[in-house]
Amino acid sequence: MALHTNSSGQTVKAVEAKIGEASFLFLSEIVVLACGAINSAALLLRSDSELHPQGLANASGQVGRNLMKHQMTAIVQRSSPNSGTFLRNVSVNDFYWGNDDFPYPMGHIENTGGLLQDVIFAESPPVLSILAKLMPGFGLEQLAKRSIGWWVQTPILPNPDNCVRLNGKKICIDYQANNIEAHERLVYGWTEVLKATETQRSGVYPKGEAPMQVVAHLVGTCRMGLDPSTSVLDVNCKAHHVDNLYVVDGSFFPSLPGVSPALTIHGQCTAGG
Numbered sequence: 278m279a280l281h282t283n284s285s286g287q288t289v290k291a292v293e294a295k296i297g298e299a300s301f302l303f304l305s306e307i308v309v310l311a312c313g314a315i316n317s318a319a320l321l322l323r324s325d326s327e328l329h330p331q332g333l334a335n336a337s338g339q340v341g342r343n344l345m346k347h348q349m350t351a352i353v354q355r356s357s358p359n360s361g362t363f364l365r366n367v368s369v370n371d372f373y374w375g376n377d378d379f380p381y382p383m384g385h386i387e388n389t390g391g392l393l394q395d396v397i398f399a400e401s402p403p404v405l406s407i408l409a410k411l412m413p414g415f416g417l418e419q420l421a422k423r424s425i426g427w428w429v430q431t432p433i434l435p436n437p438d439n440c441v442r443l444n445g446k447k448i449c450i451d452y453q454a455n456n457i458e459a460h461e462r463l464v465y466g467w468t469e470v471l472k473a474t475e476t477q478r479s480g481v482y483p484k485g486e487a488p489m490q491v492v493a494h495l496v497g498t499c500r501m502g503l504d505p506s507t508s509v510l511d512v513n514c515k516a517h518h519v520d521n522l523y524v525v526d527g528s529f530f531p532s533l534p535g536v537s538p539a540l541t542i543h544g545q546c547t548a549g550g
């Protein structure tokens with residue numbers, strides 16, 4: 278799949294797509310990319326040409342760069358029996374802008390919802406396996422009904438070396454987390470809060486950090502900005518150097534907020550569109 282421009286290189290003329298074994302060209306006055314932060318960047322890089330040797334819309338060299346995702350740790354709190362199937366219903370932003378000891382943003386905390394209902398089984402199986410060791414003889418369902426899960430998430434900061442790049446046809450990701458102290462302080466701070474509210478006084482809070490393979494909150498590979506030499510998109514999500522190309526997904530973020538990104542993506546794309 279690739280985007281092809283007209284002879285001036287300023288307008289996308291056709292979107293080439295492979296369906297089955299056949300290639301098709303789709304023509305449109307406006308072209309909107311919304312493949313998510315990894316695949317939109319990869320598609321622009323793959324759409325290089327003589328007029329766009331670094332990839333389409335990439336005169337700034339920023340396409341694919343500044344890939345960001347939350348550092349996410351799931352903490353399990355032992356609890357009195359619950360249904361295991363309740364919705365996510367508590368959000369905590371008390372640490373969002375830091376605290377007296379650490380005057381920098383630390384992030385956001387929310388409960389996972391019941392462990393039989395939501396994402397811990399899918400995204401942090403190590404947490405429940407630790408719990409299983411602590412409470413031998415319990416089935417996973419029984420464990421889940423005696424636990425409450427918490428997501429503790431901290432943004433990483435934009436770094437141009439964290440990037441999506443192509444190696445031939447293969448998509449490669451270079452990624453090194455940063456802002457680690459802020460996350461560790463948030464996890465520690467929240468564990469202290471849990472201990473202070475604990476009625477059973479177990480003092481044990483199994484936790485597991487979501488690995489890179491959990492690509493749930495990826496943003497930032499086509500950052501927006503006012504300066505075309507340092508950004509890919511303008512404030513309406515239109516590519517600076519291409520007249521009819523918009524990127525309307527998580528790619529536009531210039532930095533990552535502490536909160537989850539979907540509503541911001543939706544809002545920005547609605548405003549831009």
Ligand SMILES: Cc1cc2nc3c(=O)[nH]c(=O)nc-3n(C[C@H](O)[C@H](O)[C@H](O)COP(=O)(O)OP(=O)(O)OC[C@H]3O[C@@H](n4cnc5c(N)ncnc54)[C@H](O)[C@@H]3O)c2cc1C
Binds near residue numbers: 313542
């Ligand atoms: C388990 C899970 C739980 C989450 N929970 C929350 C939450 O509670 N709150 C929150 O704010 N966020 C949450 N997120 C994150 C949120 O879903 C993402 O941030 C958001 O969906 C990203 O939107 P996007 O448009 O950038 O990409 P996506 O939603 O990933 O959309 C990209 C689309 O492009 C398609 N695509 C990719 N490549 C191509 C191609 N070459 N051709 C055609 N189509 C293509 C994909 O199939 C996909 O449909 C969660 C994510 C996961 C995985």
